[in-house]
Amino acid sequence: MSVTPWISLTTDYGLSDGFVAACHGVIARIAPAARVIDVTHLVPPADVRRGAAVLAQTVAYLPVAVHVAVVDPGVGTARRGVALATPNGLLVGPDNGLLPDAADALGGITAAVELTEPRWQAARVSGTFHGRDVFAPVAARLALGAALAQAGTPIDPAGLVRLPPPALTSDDDGFTAEVSTVDHFGNVQLAAPAHLLDPLPAALRVGPPAPAPAHQAVRGRTFGDAPAGGLVVYVDSADLVAVAVNGGRAVDLLRVDPGDVLRVSR
Incomplete structure (x- = not known):
């Protein structure tokens, strides 16, 4: 070598x-x-x-x-x-x-x-x-x-030992994905590929699977696409779906840890 x-x-x-x-x-x-x-x-x-x-x-x-x-x-x-x-x-x-x-x-x-x-x-x-x-x-x-x-x-x-695949399911209304990581800024990365956002509208709902209440969110390209304090669902630098708060910490609003699951839907 x-x-x-x-x-x-x-x-x-x-x-x-x-x-x-x-x-x-x-x-x-x-x-x-x-x-x-x-x-x-x-x-x-x-x-x-x-x-x-x-x-x-x-x-x-x-x-x-x-x-x-x-x-x-x-x-x-x-x-x-x-x-x-x-x-x-x-x-x-x-x-x-x-x-x-x-x-x-x-x-x-x-x-x-x-x-x-x-x-x-x-x-x-x-x-x-x-x-x-x-x-x-x-x-x-x-x-x-x-x-x-x-x-x-x-x-x-x-x-070789491999980690079990993260939870991920999708349907016509959206998808449910495991929280893979939370970064230093409190942004919540999901184990969901970017293409799952393609069929979804600009207005979204994010939260635990039903019947728990969900938060209103917008689909955006960057943090500023949401109003101050608002949730934005976007494709992050790893080409995975992530959730952020414009000017805040999504992990605190959503109250999730890695390994939990979130639902993103119409």
Whole structure:
């Protein structure tokens, strides 16, 4: 493999401890010329689905890289550590559903290995910090151009853990979709592709499935298409349906969390 001078990091480590710095340090000691992009370290703790969504919606806009993702509530258990090859980069992290959607965004998995080569890992692997002791050193060696096959044992990509598909149903009046993420601004992203909005009118209703009351909303292209304080249903930058409040936070108005469902209808 050719040298890949970029490494990205996506974790739930937060910023109040030294966890992120330790991963940076391990990478710098092995591959000092590698450049690291911090995607985020503020994924909610142990929220694998949120981490997977952030990663999948970001990697296509980064340079070809080794993408390390660590949202790993099963660290130290029998869950596997893996590295995946795609046509447009490599992914390293736990086999818990965190990586496959990002791999799909990079063109699909062409090869996969379980990280079983001890010489690629720390001499002493902590039972609770595989980001530092397993994933960071593996990523650094891959960034230097080492072959994926040297990292461990080949595995069948079909056997990788995948997250269950989000809830989504549609009918002539609209659709019901799972809340996939809530961003920093309080915008509520739904697991609904953009085309589901095509047959719907400019005036919409948004809320929990009946019989709960719904909120009036407008279908728009941007936040300003709704009046101040009003709901707008739009296609976001990931080409998914989302709900926002012009000048406010949709998540507070709708009172939803990721995993809940919302109904968008005429």
